[in-house]
Amino acid sequence: MSSTATAQHLINGEFVGDAVLERRNPARPGEVAVVSASGTRADAETAIAAAAAAQREWAAVPAPGRGAVLLRAADLLRERAGKVAEDLVREEGKTMAEASGEVGRAIGVLQFFGSLGWASTGTTYDSALPRTTVSTQRRPLGVVGLITPWNFPIAIPAWKTAPALLAGNAVVLKPSDLTPMSASHLAAALLDAGLPAGVLNVVHGTGSTVGEVLTHDDRIAALSFTGSTRVGRQIGRVLNERGARSQLEMGGKNGVLVVDDADPRRAAQVVAAGGFGLTGQACTATSRVYVTPGIRAAFLEELAAIAATYAPGDGLEQGTSMGVVASDAQLERNVTAVRTAVGSGATLLHGRPESDGLYFEPVIAVDVDHASPLAADEIFGPIIAVMDVPDYESGLAAINDSAYGLTAGICTTSLSHATDFADRAHAGVVKVNRATAGLDLHVPFGGIKDSSSGTFREQGHTATHFYSWEKTVYVGSD
Numbered sequence: 219m220s221s222t223a224t225a226q227h228l229i230n231g232e233f234v235g236d237a238v239l240e241r242r243n244p245a246r247p248g249e250v251a252v253v254s255a256s257g258t259r260a261d262a263e264t265a266i267a268a269a270a271a272a273q274r275e276w277a278a279v280p281a282p283g284r285g286a287v288l289l290r291a292a293d294l295l296r297e298r299a300g301k302v303a304e305d306l307v308r309e310e311g312k313t314m315a316e317a318s319g320e321v322g323r324a325i326g327v328l329q330f331f332g333s334l335g336w337a338s339t340g341t342t343y344d345s346a347l348p349r350t351t352v353s354t355q356r357r358p359l360g361v362v363g364l365i366t367p368w369n370f371p372i373a374i375p376a377w378k379t380a381p382a383l384l385a386g387n388a389v390v391l392k393p394s395d396l397t398p399m400s401a402s403h404l405a406a407a408l409l410d411a412g413l414p415a416g417v418l419n420v421v422h423g424t425g426s427t428v429g430e431v432l433t434h435d436d437r438i439a440a441l442s443f444t445g446s447t448r449v450g451r452q453i454g455r456v457l458n459e460r461g462a463r464s465q466l467e468m469g470g471k472n473g474v475l476v477v478d479d480a481d482p483r484r485a486a487q488v489v490a491a492g493g494f495g496l497t498g499q500a501c502t503a504t505s506r507v508y509v510t511p512g513i514r515a516a517f518l519e520e521l522a523a524i525a526a527t528y529a530p531g532d533g534l535e536q537g538t539s540m541g542v543v544a545s546d547a548q549l550e551r552n553v554t555a556v557r558t559a560v561g562s563g564a565t566l567l568h569g570r571p572e573s574d575g576l577y578f579e580p581v582i583a584v585d586v587d588h589a590s591p592l593a594a595d596e597i598f599g600p601i602i603a604v605m606d607v608p609d610y611e612s613g614l615a616a617i618n619d620s621a622y623g624l625t626a627g628i629c630t631t632s633l634s635h636a637t638d639f640a641d642r643a644h645a646g647v648v649k650v651n652r653a654t655a656g657l658d659l660h661v662p663f664g665g666i667k668d669s670s671s672g673t674f675r676e677q678g679h680t681a682t683h684f685y686s687w688e689k690t691v692y693v694g695s696d
């Protein structure tokens with residue numbers, strides 16, 4: 219049964235704005251998944267003003283009280299999880315299992331940061347001065363802006379909003395205009411959990427209107443962005459110019475090195491999970507694989523067999539092993555990249571450079587030139603480029619020869635390869651015998667090079683550091 223959801227802005231505690239923007243279900247082009255409000259510059263400015271007015275009172279709530287709101291929101295989201303996951307599938311196209319996992323992630327994030335309301339945030343030192351103590355305290359920044367992409371439409375808004383609120387800030391969030399509903403569910407859970415009006419505002423709409431205002435408005439003390447490297451760099455320049463703090467988590471081109479001592483079946487499972495899961499639409503997806511000669515044939519045979527088990531389908535249908543591509547623009551990128559690679563000599567071991575609508579089969583391309591766009595650029599599709607390397611050292615060099623540095627992996631049974639790779643791979647996250655995609659919520663996450671501003675890490679308890687500043691206080695007792 220089709221059901222169109224409605225996503226309005228949340229401004230000053232009220233859901234407002236005419237729902238005028240249609241987002242079709244990518245798996246069912248005839249079905250409107252969501253109609254959403256489309257924010258103007260004035261909407262964004264009103265939201266910032268509401269946040270500025272609400273922030274001090276929120277910061278005055280003791281941290282355990284702020285955390286309690288996040289914990290209650292986690293409970294509400296859990297009660298609503300089925301509906302939230304279904305709406306997520308309708309607007310984004312991933313499978314129900316993936317969407318349920320993502321909603322579970324958002325719940326876990328709220329629980330994690332909610333419970334940190336009880337954790338200490340400062341340190342006490344012995345001063346070098348007599349009868350003096352020194353301590354540090356963390357202070358909120360004020361109003362923070364959050365700009366998020368479409369591929370994790372509830373998890374990313376959650377992992378930015380929760381630490382921002384816990385640290386005592388007020389927030390203006392702009393979700394991707396392709397996936398407005400998931401962020402609206404998050405906002406509704408927080409509002410229903412007792413978050414005061416104005417502390418969290420959500421303004422839907424495009425980057426060139428709402429996003430631009432958040433980037434340029436001096437009332438936004440800090441902006442956390444996740445999305446493409448092109449847009450992130452652009453935003454970062456503006457934030458630097460006006461002396462505001464920015465956190466940019468951007469694209470990836472994540473490589474896995476498969477060496478002779480690996481188990482070919484296990485290696486194929488690791489590579490396929492990283493490359494084809496989430497339809498390859500993850501910043502941490504495996505998209506290039508370097509393989510040494512002794513394992514090449516066995517590994518490729520296993521990988522092709524696994525690829526054949528992934529069939530793109532409607533995420534709402536039971537048994538769908540892979541969701542659809544989220545948009546026509548993304549499909550165009552997938553198809554062009556594969557066509558270009560084939561045109562320059564690559565062979566397709568699985569998949570084809572065309573699709574049935576947004577149903578795009580997983581692709582394994584072999585004999586790919588390391589300098590070609592398929593090997594070097596972020597495509598963001600279920601496409602794995604396989605390249606031959608003579609040995610471990612050249613494989614490691616190829617992994618590191620990338621503009622990006624988000625995740626890097628190795629499949630090996632050798633302790634010395636594992637430890638050496640962990641030491642020398644140039645990426646924010648290194649995975650040994652585990653898929654490049656998939657992260658624990660309680661540990662820091664972020665990239666280097668063109669994948670990140672490299673300033674503050676997201677996730678884990680230190681995520682609150684981006685959203686706060688540290689004050690040092692000396693107290694003398696005489």
Ligand code: NAD
Binds near residue numbers: 433450
């Ligand atoms: P995108 O850069 O096109 O858009 C991201 C967000 O920025 C959207 O909300 C968009 O509306 C907004 N935006 C666009 N132009 C803007 C502007 N001029 N000013 C302000 N805001 C603007 O990215 P996308 O297509 O939504 O997402 C896919 C990208 O996100 C991929 O590159 C992927 O690797 C990256 N990503 C990174 C991570 C990470 O943690 N590193 C996680 C998920 C996705």
